[in-house]
Amino acid sequence: MKSSKLQGIYEQRKGRRRVLLTRNITPGKTVYDEKLIREGKIEYREWNPRKSxxxxxxxxxxxxxxxxxxxxxxxxxxxxxxxxxxxxxxxxxxxxxxxxxxxxxxxxxxxxxxxxxxxxxxxxxxxxxxxxxxxxxxxxxxxxxxxxxxxxxxxxxxxxxxxxxxxxxxxxxxxxxxxxxxxxxxxxxxxxxxxxxxxxxxxxxxxxxxxxxxxxxxxxxxxxx
Structure with a gap:
């Protein structure tokens, strides 16, 4: 997990695929069945470019x-x-x-x-x-x-x-x-x-x-x- 060039937006590589994420302010809860990823005490939400x-x-x-x-x-x-x-x-x-x-x-x-x-x-x-x-x-x-x-x-x-x-x-x-x-x-x-x-x-x-x-x-x- 790494910060992108834009504040509050994170990136992760899954093989050749680039994934965008944001830090979830409501841990454990999703909005549109997006994947949740936990790293230490911080939870991130995958940000789907086909839905946003x-x-x-x-x-x-x-x-x-x-x-x-x-x-x-x-x-x-x-x-x-x-x-x-x-x-x-x-x-x-x-x-x-x-x-x-x-x-x-x-x-x-x-x-x-x-x-x-x-x-x-x-x-x-x-x-x-x-x-x-x-x-x-x-x-x-x-x-x-x-x-x-x-x-x-x-x-x-x-x-x-x-x-x-x-x-x-x-x-x-x-x-x-x-x-x-x-x-x-x-x-x-x-x-x-x-x-x-x-x-x-x-x-x-x-x-x-x-x-x-x-x-x-x-x-x-x-x-x-």
């Missing part, structure tokens, strides 16, 4: 995410809490994750995850309407992470970044090209998203997520100070 776009981004060589111990993160589109739970591990008990989703089918599972993790709170709101939840979140946050499969993904992202993110803070956008326009090639969609983001933010990293997620990309940006 952030892990896929890291496996593709992403080297900046801006998420650190003690940080507050606004997670838009938390779904079942898979990736949000690993972010919860990274920020630790001194940090906090606001996990927002609007799909009734996922809220039950997300609620269970948040009940086990005292540094997570579920928010049942539409990410396209930040005015409705602005008073539920301690502002500004250190990081905004968004994985919302909507046609106007970039606009939703920028709206939330402007309202919640601290100057100089990191923000990450997972883009699903087919949710924006099924008639265009994903590469064309990603270029259009890049242009929109560059008008407001500094793009510090970008990766497509194949073979873990088809027609997806991750943009890592910083808000200008």
């Amino acid at each position: 776009k952030l892990a896929a981004f890291l496996m593709k060589g992403g080297n900046q995410v801006g998420i650190k111990e003690g940080y507050t993160v606004l997670y838009l589109g938390a779904a079942y809490g898979t990736t949000a739970s690993h972010i919860s591990d990274i920020v630790g008990n001194g940090g906090f994750v606001f996990a927002l989703d609007f799909a009734p089918r996922v809220m039950r599972d997300l609620l269970f995850v948040c009940e086990e993790r005292k540094n997570m709170a579920p928010l049942f709101f539409d990410a396209n309407k930040p005015d409705e939840y602005k008073n539920k979140i301690a502002r500004p946050v250190d990081v905004v992470y968004m994985d919302v499969a909507q046609k106007n993904q970039a606009e939703i992202f920028l709206k939330n970044v402007e309202m919640f993110l601290k100057p100089g803070g990191f923000c990450l956008l997972a883009v699903k090209a087919r949710s924006i326009d099924v008639t265009k090639k994903p590469g064309v969609i990603f270029k259009e998203i890049r242009r929109k983001l560059e008008e407001k933010l500094i793009i510090v990293d970008y990766k497509t997520l194949e073979p873990f997620e088809m027609d997806h990309a991750m943009f890592v940006c910083k808000r200008r100070c």
Whole structure:
């Protein structure tokens, strides 16, 4: 077990396979049947890149995410809490994750995850309407992470970044090209998203997520100070 270049993220080699892990803040408990690995008194959770776009981004060589111990993160589109739970591990008990989703089918599972993790709170709101939840979140946050499969993904992202993110803070956008326009090639969609983001933010990293997620990309940006 060794620390990666990114704070709070660990690596292990299993033959030729590289495995990502986070330190489990709820020892003995899993979120999505991930493997638990104990080393001394510390327990780690395997981070599956086929079930987490952030892990896929890291496996593709992403080297900046801006998420650190003690940080507050606004997670838009938390779904079942898979990736949000690993972010919860990274920020630790001194940090906090606001996990927002609007799909009734996922809220039950997300609620269970948040009940086990005292540094997570579920928010049942539409990410396209930040005015409705602005008073539920301690502002500004250190990081905004968004994985919302909507046609106007970039606009939703920028709206939330402007309202919640601290100057100089990191923000990450997972883009699903087919949710924006099924008639265009994903590469064309990603270029259009890049242009929109560059008008407001500094793009510090970008990766497509194949073979873990088809027609997806991750943009890592910083808000200008």
